[in-house]
Amino acid sequence: MKILSVDDSAIIRKIIKGAVEILGYEFLEASDGNEALLVLEEHFQEMELILLDWNMPGMSGMEFLKRIKSMPEYLHIPVMMVTTESEGNHIVKAIQAGAVHYMIKPFTVEELIKRIMECLGKGG
Amino acid sequence: MKKTGAGETIDRHFLGKCLSNAVENVMSTMAGIAISETGGGTGEMVSQCNQITGIMMLLGENNSMITISVDRQTALTIVSYMTGVEVSDLQDNELCDGVAEIVNMISGSAKAMLSESEYYFQITPPFVVVGGEHDIVHKSNVTRLFKRFSTGDGDIRLSLYFF
Numbered sequence: 001m002k003i004l005s006v007d008d009s010a011i012i013r014k015i016i017k018g019a020v021e022i023l024g025y026e027f028l029e030a031s032d033g034n035e036a037l038l039v040l041e042e043h044f045q046e047m048e049l050i051l052l053d054w055n056m057p058g059m060s061g062m063e064f065l066k067r068i069k070s071m072p073e074y075l076h077i078p079v080m081m082v083t084t085e086s087e088g089n090h091i092v093k094a095i096q097a098g099a100v101h102y103m104i105k106p107f108t109v110e111e112l113i114k115r116i117m118e119c120l121g122k123g124g
Numbered sequence: 125m126k127k128t129g130a131g132e133t134i135d136r137h138f139l140g141k142c143l144s145n146a147v148e149n150v151m152s153t154m155a156g157i158a159i160s161e162t163g164g165g166t167g168e169m170v171s172q173c174n175q176i177t178g179i180m181m182l183l184g185e186n187n188s189m190i191t192i193s194v195d196r197q198t199a200l201t202i203v204s205y206m207t208g209v210e211v212s213d214l215q216d217n218e219l220c221d222g223v224a225e226i227v228n229m230i231s232g233s234a235k236a237m238l239s240e241s242e243y244y245f246q247i248t249p250p251f252v253v254v255g256g257e258h259d260i261v262h263k264s265n266v267t268r269l270f271k272r273f274s275t276g277d278g279d280i281r282l283s284l285y286f287f
Contacts, residue, residue, distance in 0.1 A: 011222045014207045015154075055249065084232025087239060104236075106153040106229045 002046045003116070004028045006036040006064065007053035007082065012105070016051055016082070019112045025049075033059025037067070040074060047077045049119050052099070054083035054090070062097060069098035080119045082107070139238065140164075140269045140284055143190065146233035147273060147282055150226060155205035157275050164271035174281070175199070176219065177253045177260065178227030182235075184245030189285040190234075191260055192227045198278030199223055216254075224250040260285075 003025045005016040013029045020027040028043060030036035033056060040047065050068075054061040061081065068074040080101040081094045091102050101119050103112065144161060151157045174193035182188045194202070196219070200211045203222035207214075228250045235247055260283065267286040272279055 009221055009225045009228075010218060011203065011207060011225050014209070014218075018208055084229055086232065086236040105232065106150045108153055 001048050002026045002028055002043055003049045003051065004030065004036065004039055004043070004047060005051045005082075006030045006033065006056070006061065007051075008032060008056040009053070012053070012082070015109065016112065019109050019116065022113060023116060032056045033061065033064030033067070036064055040068065040077075044074055044077065047074075049116065050077055050079045051082045051116075052079050054081060054085045054094075062093065065094065065097045065099060078119050080115060082112075135243075136267070136269055136284070136286060138241070139188070139234070139243070140271065142234045142237040143230065143282060143284065144271055144273075145237060146230045147192070147271075147280065149233055150229045151202070151273075151275070151280075154226070154229065155202050157202065157205055159273040159275050159280065162272050162274045162279075164269070166267070166269050174258050174260070175254070175256070176223050177258065178223040178250050179253065180227050180231045180250045181248040182231065182245045183248065184243075187287045188245075189287075190227065190231055191281075191283045191285070192223070192230065193260070193281040193283070194223070195278060198275060198280065201275070201277060202226070220252045220254055224252045 003020045005013045007013050008031050017027045025048060028039050030039050052061045052065060065079055078100040079098060080103060081099050082103045082105065084105045086104045094102055101115055103115050148159055151159045175196045176199045177191050177193040180190050182190060199219050200214055203214055203219055204211045206222060231247045235245065268283060270283040272281055
């Protein structure tokens with residue numbers, strides 16, 4: 001069972017890694033959408049959840065989200081946005097593009113764990 | 125960018141207050157550190173001797189720049205608290221990334237607070253200046269507002285430059 005963190009901040013990925021491993025999942029990471037696609041290609045069958053930043057160099061979070069939601073083999077994977085973008089229109093766009101949850105930075109590890117558990121209960 | 129009135133400018137002290145709240149929120153939420161504001165003002169600051177500075181631009185009707193400056197030890201402590209990694213195990217690139225992410229979150233939080241008051245701006249990706257003891261120097265027609273915070277063990281210096 002695997003969870004993928006896609007964020008250009010290594011520090012954020014490290015924080016998320018701690019939470020993911022507390023929950024007993026294998027942690028995978030990518031620093032942008034293009035790298036995430038490569039990770040997903042290899043691990044999609046065991047992928048339980050993707051935690052996705054919005055603003056990243058190269059392929060942005062939204063571009064990545066729209067891309068994977070157009071690919072049948074990845075439709076089963078729930079995606080939660082983890083981002084500083086807090087405006088209502090961003091949240092609407094993400095949900096419309098297929099995200100199942102939305103978490104705004106900054107966050108506590110406790111809140112992160114709670115949201116991850118909620119996402120895992122929702123499915124794709 | 126305030127949406128009403130040609131020529132109206134953002135209330136700089138209100139922006140400063142939003143940023144202070146954002147600094148406190150980010151530090152307490154991500155690092156579990158309760159900070160206290162210990163000083164501030166406008167205009168020039170004596171030599172700052174910063175060792176790590178995170179910078180973001182706020183672009184709107186009135187452009188401004190936010191800087192968050194700390195010494196290396198304070199940065200190490202904050203990032204250590206954020207990640208649970210011992211200070212001695214933190215790499216330089218992780219330190220810079222941590223400071224960049226902190227200023228990113230502070231700006232994002234401030235932007236959210238300001239949006240409720242109809243002020244709006246875009247924020248640039250953060251970047252970090254590292255090394256030695258550096259100062260941020262500006263032209264004389266730039267207005268500067270600064271605030272100083274204490275973590276208990278070190279200082280955080282927030283500056284806003286209005287162009």
